[in-house]
Amino acid sequence: MATTEDEIVRRAHENFKHCLDWEQASRQRFREDMRFLFADSDNQDQWEPAVKARRRLNTQPMITINKVHTHWLHVVNNLKENKPSVSVHPTGNEGTYEAAEIFEGLVRHIEYISNAKTAYDMAAEQQVGGGIGFWTVTTAYADDSTFDQEIYIREVPDAMSVYLDPHIKKRDGSDAKFGFIYEDMPRDEFEKRYPGESVPMAYAGGSQSWVTKDVVRLATYYEKETKKEWLYSIPQDDGSLKFERQSDMTKEEVKMLNEAIRMGADIERRRIDKHIIHKYLIGGNKILEKGIWAGRYIPIVRVPGEEMQIEGKLDRKGMVRYMKDAQRAYNYNASAALEYGALQSKSPYLAPVEAIEGLENYWATANTENHAYLAYNHADENGNPIPPPQRSQPPSSAPVYMEGMQVAEQEMMMTSGQYQQTFGAQGQELSGVAIEKRQYQGDRVTYHFQDMQNMAIQFTGKILIDLIPKIYDTKRIVRILAEDGSEQEVMIDPTLKSAYKQMEDKENAKVSTIFNPNVGTYDVVAECGSNYDTRRQEAFAAMSQMIASQPQLAQVIGDLYMGSADFPNADKLQERMRNWIPPQILGTGPSEQEIALTQQLQQSQQIIAALTQQVQDKKVDQVMEKQRLDMDALNHLAIRLEKERDSLISAFKAETERLKTLIKDVNPAQLGGITEKMVQEIQTAENPAQDINPDFVDPSQYLKAEIPTITG
Numbered sequence: 001m002a003t004t005e006d007e008i009v010r011r012a013h014e015n016f017k018h019c020l021d022w023e024q025a026s027r028q029r030f031r032e033d034m035r036f037l038f039a040d041s042d043n044q045d046q047w048e049p050a051v052k053a054r055r056r057l058n059t060q061p062m063i064t065i066n067k068v069h070t071h072w073l074h075v076v077n078n079l080k081e082n083k084p085s086v087s088v089h090p091t092g093n094e095g096t097y098e099a100a101e102i103f104e105g106l107v108r109h110i111e112y113i114s115n116a117k118t119a120y121d122m123a124a125e126q127q128v129g130g131g132i133g134f135w136t137v138t139t140a141y142a143d144d145s146t147f148d149q150e151i152y153i154r155e156v157p158d159a160m161s162v163y164l165d166p167h168i169k170k171r172d173g174s175d176a177k178f179g180f181i182y183e184d185m186p187r188d189e190f191e192k193r194y195p196g197e198s199v200p201m202a203y204a205g206g207s208q209s210w211v212t213k214d215v216v217r218l219a220t221y222y223e224k225e226t227k228k229e230w231l232y233s234i235p236q237d238d239g240s241l242k243f244e245r246q247s248d249m250t251k252e253e254v255k256m257l258n259e260a261i262r263m264g265a266d267i268e269r270r271r272i273d274k275h276i277i278h279k280y281l282i283g284g285n286k287i288l289e290k291g292i293w294a295g296r297y298i299p300i301v302r303v304p305g306e307e308m309q310i311e312g313k314l315d316r317k318g319m320v321r322y323m324k325d326a327q328r329a330y331n332y333n334a335s336a337a338l339e340y341g342a343l344q345s346k347s348p349y350l351a352p353v354e355a356i357e358g359l360e361n362y363w364a365t366a367n368t369e370n371h372a373y374l375a376y377n378h379a380d381e382n383g384n385p386i387p388p389p390q391r392s393q394p395p396s397s398a399p400v401y402m403e404g405m406q407v408a409e410q411e412m413m414m415t416s417g418q419y420q421q422t423f424g425a426q427g428q429e430l431s432g433v434a435i436e437k438r439q440y441q442g443d444r445v446t447y448h449f450q451d452m453q454n455m456a457i458q459f460t461g462k463i464l465i466d467l468i469p470k471i472y473d474t475k476r477i478v479r480i481l482a483e484d485g486s487e488q489e490v491m492i493d494p495t496l497k498s499a500y501k502q503m504e505d506k507e508n509a510k511v512s513t514i515f516n517p518n519v520g521t522y523d524v525v526a527e528c529g530s531n532y533d534t535r536r537q538e539a540f541a542a543m544s545q546m547i548a549s550q551p552q553l554a555q556v557i558g559d560l561y562m563g564s565a566d567f568p569n570a571d572k573l574q575e576r577m578r579n580w581i582p583p584q585i586l587g588t589g590p591s592e593q594e595i596a597l598t599q600q601l602q603q604s605q606q607i608i609a610a611l612t613q614q615v616q617d618k619k620v621d622q623v624m625e626k627q628r629l630d631m632d633a634l635n636h637l638a639i640r641l642e643k644e645r646d647s648l649i650s651a652f653k654a655e656t657e658r659l660k661t662l663i664k665d666v667n668p669a670q671l672g673g674i675t676e677k678m679v680q681e682i683q684t685a686e687n688p689a690q691d692i693n694p695d696f697v698d699p700s701q702y703l704k705a706e707i708p709t710i711t712g
Contacts, residue, residue: 005287012221012282013210015178019163026316027160033320036327037072045322045330047463050711054189059578062073063334067409068323072128075319075446079124084454084526085463085483093243096522099499102490102515103522105480106472107464117242119155123303123456126159128449131316135163136458137299137463138183139471149471151464155182160587164300166314170302171452172459179300184221190216194369199284211284218283222298225276232257232464233268247274293340294377294470297463305449319416319446326411333404340398351637364540454526461524493598504656537681540564550607555581633652639666 016234032086039045041064044052055062088103090096110116116135134156144152150237161183165176173179190199199211210217229246234257236242260265277293293299305318323651349366354362355376362374379385413419472478473490479487496516503512543561547553554561558577562570 005414008223008280009282011223012178012180012219012280013285015165016163016182016210016219018182019180022166022314023163023316026131026314029089029317029321030132030160033130033318033324034126037068037320037326039066044417045326047327061335061338063331063338065331065334066327067330067412068320068327069419071323071412072319074418075128076121076124077619078446079128079450079453079584080121082450083120084457086457086464087525087527088461088465088522089525091521091523093231093519093521094499095522096356096499099515099517100522101521102470102480102500102513103167103465103517105482105488105490106468106478106517108481108483109478110464111153113150116151119153120457122155122157122454123159123301124453126318127303127305128318128446130159131304131318133159135301135303135460136162137295137460137467139294139467145565148476151467151471152461155654162300162302164302171307172455173300173302174297174459174462178300179222179298182217182299184215185218187214187216189215190218194283194288195282197286197288200284210282216284217283221280221282222293222300223278223280224298225278227276228271228272229274230269231253231272236267237712238435241498245272256568295463295467297466301460301463301464302455304452306580309564319449322415323412326408330405330408330412333401333408335400335407337398346364349389351376352386355386355389365376390490394566400539442591456525458524461526465522465524465622472517492517494518537564540566556585 003369035043035045035235043395044062044064045053046066046068052062055650078387086104086107088100088107106262119135126133126178136154136156138152138154139149140152142148160183163182163547164173165178169175185193187199191197199216207537208693210219232243232244233244249257257269261269273417275296277295277298279293280287281289304316307314307316309315349363351363355378359375359377362371365371366374376388377386378388442629473494475491475493475495477489477491480490481487483655491512491514493514493516496519499516499519501514540561543564544555547561554577558581561575562574564578565573
């Protein structure tokens with residue numbers, strides 16, 4: 001592809017001419033349809049020029065009763081009420097549903113900061129009216145204090161300022177190879193905006209020249225360049241495959257992969273298209289700015305009405321063109337009926353000359369002034385009675401014109417498919433369901449406009465999902481929006497290994513969400529339906545009926561009921577009703593299974609406690625029995641000791657008596673041996689139990705010890 005400035009400008013001019021040749025006729029009809037749609041009694045754009053000139057010359061009335069505009073409003077406002085929303089779904093490469101929800105929140109964030117509703121509404125108005133509308137996607141710095149960029153959706157006030165590749169095969173224009181957004185700027189304004197740029201006074205191109213004496217065409221020109229690159233299929237350790245584009249890798253990585261393939265590694269590759277979008281700002285015949293658009297699609301979104309190629313020519317229209325003849329017929333009949341009535345004089349009085357003779361001045365102003373009475377001569381000179389004046393037949397309308405208006409109105413409803421019942425007029429339907437079905441039939445006739453808008457918003461979602469990883473390419477915190485308008489902070493981290501991660505901050509009792517838009521692949525669909533506010537009102541009405549019929553439901557759905565209300569303090573009522581609802585219904589208490597298990601556990605604990613008590617009672621009995629046996633043993637031992645003590649005392653007394661006898665009979669010399677023997681006997685007497693029982697225990701030890709008290 002040529003890259004010199006002159007070749008780029010030449011190619012841009014040629015492509016612009018191709019677009020002009022293809023769309024010139026349909027664009028002229030677009031302008032006529034839009035003028036017809038917004039016609040009124042001042043501009044009278046619903047009257048054909050020749051008819052308008054002739055009626056003005058003849059001073060004939062031209063009435064404009066614009067009923068087409070009402071039919072147009074019905075379709076456009078229905079589109080505004082049922083705005084499609086972008087829904088993102090993971091399709092592979094480690095994409096997750098949580099990350100898809102973050103993508104949806106980012107799309108809503110972009111729509112919010114862009115005020116995208118204005119862009120969608122403008123496109124819908126031109127789509128239904130003239131047959132096509134546009135909006136664009138662009139990028140800009142978030143503010144003057146940062147280098148971070150944001151993505152914006154911009155409106156296109158004039159659909160005729162946009163041209164898209166006429167050779168597209170897809171209706172959404174996603175395969176377009178070039179596109180223009182232009183304006184014809186006065187030369188003096190161009191020179192003020194770009195003081196350093198000089199353009200020639202005229203440029204070859206005839207009536208379609210980009211440079212004339214007074215005007216310079218300023219155009220943003222997108223051009224797609226298609227190259228070839230390799231897509232590699234790389235096996236991973238877990239057995240999965242990772243797909244990498246050549247453009248996403250360094251030269252060294254590509255060289256290593258190619259070398260591995262030559263060495264017989266299990267790596268596959270194939271050729272794929274690589275799209276590069278060049279963006280130029282062209283003023284006349286000069287390139288003022290140039291750069292590379294980050295996305296892979298030309299960021300011009302088209303919203304067509306009805307498009308058809310007939311014999312190689314483009315035919316494009318909205319709903320207005322079908323209603324033109326019926327609307328003109330209605331205006332003509334209304335004007336003719338007015339003219340017919342205006343040409344009839346006011347009802348004159350028929351009177352004999354003698355009856356008003358002398359009173360002519362009063363009767364001459366009878367149709368212009370409000371006289372209190374009108375006098376007349378009731379008799380002639382001879383006294384003969386004169387009949388009173390009488391008013392003639394009043395002017396009447398022409399039934400043919402009134403019928404013509406009715407027929408024209410019916411024809412407009414036939415061409416639009418929207419009858420009186422569609423607009424809420426009373427019909428034969430009695431139930432609310434029957435009325436809704438009748439209105440739905442009218443909406444179904446114009447559903448193709450809704451379908452085209454769904455297609456456009458779906459393509460917008462694809463553009464945004466493709467752009468987000470390339471624009472949000474640095475760490476930053478963004479606020480994303482949920483469907484109900486609530487906000488959530490998300491940390492975008494392109495270095496995160498996974499698509500989605502949550503970090504718990506225990507100190508601040510906060511959970512942080514981290515998101516990497518580069519991980520995973522995702523697809524986009526547009527889901528159509530009522531907007532969130534409408535659905536909330538419908539939910540409130542439905543739950544109101546449920547609670548009215550079954551008041552006990554208030555303890556089940558009371559918090560949800562108040563959450564769908566939009567009156568003041570509804571949020572406070574929601575919190576109070578939530579406190580009134582049983583925890584298990586809110587999901588904060590135990591489930592039915594948990595309650596059953598808890599009851600079983602309590603029963604088991606009661607059984608265990610009873611068994612434990614029984615075991616404890618048996619232990620007490622065993623202790624008491626053991627203590628009773630121990631006391632019996634002690635008593636037996638005490639009795640035996642008592643007997644042994646008495647026996648010892650008796651033996652000691654007998655030995656003492658014997659010694660006394662011996663002392664009387666022995667002399668002092670023999671006393672030494674007797675003394676030693678007595679000492680031994682005394683020592684033996686001090687430990688008498690050793691001679692009696694080797695297991696003897698001193699009973700004084702038992703007497704000193706405390707015997708435990710046994711109760712029970």
